Amino acid sequence: MQKGERIKGKVTIVTGAASGIGAETARVFASQGASVVLCDVQDDMGQSVANEITDAGGTAQYQRLDVCSESEWTALAEAVEGKFGQINVLANIAGISGRPAGMTVQVGNIAGTALVDQTLEGWNRIMEVNATGVFLGTRGVIAAMQRAGGGSVINISSICGIVGSFANAAYHASKGAVRIFSKSVAIQYAKDQIRVNSIHPGFVDTPMARPGLLGNESGQARMAATPLGRFGKPVDIAMGCLYLASDEASWVTGSELVIDGGMTAN
Template sequence: MKRLENKVAIITGGAGGLGAAEAVLFAGEGAKVLITDIKEDGLRDVSNQITASGGTVHYMKHDVTSEQDWNEVVKKAIELYGSIHILVNNAGITGNILNSLEETSLDEFKKVVDINLISQFIGIKAVVPHMKKNKGGSIINISSIAGLVGSAKATAYTASKGAVRSFTKGAAAEFAGDNIRVNSVHPGYVDTPMTKGLQNSEEFKKMAIGITPLGREAVPEEVAYGVLYLASDESSYTTGSEMVIDGGNTAV
């Protein structure tokens, strides 16, 4: 039996990077997947890839900061598949991660927090009633090693990802009685479209690899396998946890 057989999963930020890798992996493990993003071309490409491999997938354009959009996504998942078992809050942005605190505008700070944190609150609020009907579910919030350790600059990103870590623990405690597990994943440096601007900076890339004991960046699939574990029943006793997938970055 496949690891996500008969499960229904919503994955945000599914047009590329981690979200796309998760969607492909989940569908391959038997899940019925609804992927969302603001980038419809990317969603279409990922959907075609999954369909070509025999997987079950639909996609929707989705502003994760919109409560109305979230309600439409959840409604669509129920219409298509009848239930929701898994939510991966994957959508996120870095903002201008090379700006100092003094160079960061209030509007930019709020935008990063809205997309990285507030969207997860709205999403969980929208899916939990349906997970309660299922008598269980798994929610995975994508954070970052920036949610565990501080760094100069990137204050908006660090603040949002640190809040995701604490928010996850609060939600895990609140919904444990409903058999709804909530965990966070903390990737290190991953080669994704979101970090493309940073990848183009040789100085940043050299720094990132230099402080990572394994001596390289991750590829999205290496993080997606950790998310798969948390989504599956294999992690049935895991909630409120932090899964760190960072090549040893936070170990030194």
């Protein structure tokens, strides 16, 4: 996209920034004047995106982060505020789907396990990354945002945090948790001008979602459920993140921004 100044001077943290929506959000933030700290556990990919941004004239650095680690979040917030003097925006984008490891094409129309086949270990892992990671990140930046006079926390939920489906109840539960968590924190910290909103993507072509889009039965069902007739692109969600990060959204908090090609309007 063209360079601009919609979030010029803002210091931003983006998790899940090595690929997909996170990587594209980092690129968009940098193109609009922000300093971006990209976080992930895929170090080579994350560093590559950071290098791409700096080569294009943007301000970015990569920092390894396990979003499930309380101590790593504490260290990250201290380091970012120490280097840049403030933290203005956090985009909690890191997440996992719960599909079996190594799946490249989904067979059938069910994205994850049926409830009776869901292991406690699998349930806990999905909740840990998708929900607890958002909690730790949000809590970790609150004090810095208070010192900065406000800020914007953007939590990626899903249409699965609004509607149900045939399986993968753990994923739905984790994304529903993100939705309500965001509203609660928005109310608690509105007095500090800290805005907290959730974004609910539909079927977006990312490495995590691609198995379900490539599968013949699953892909056709998802396309048929999307009135605009195409799957989303990472930039579609990144532009929503940009809006919520910017001062254009200064009166927006506790909201749900649905970006799904019309899927949930059915």
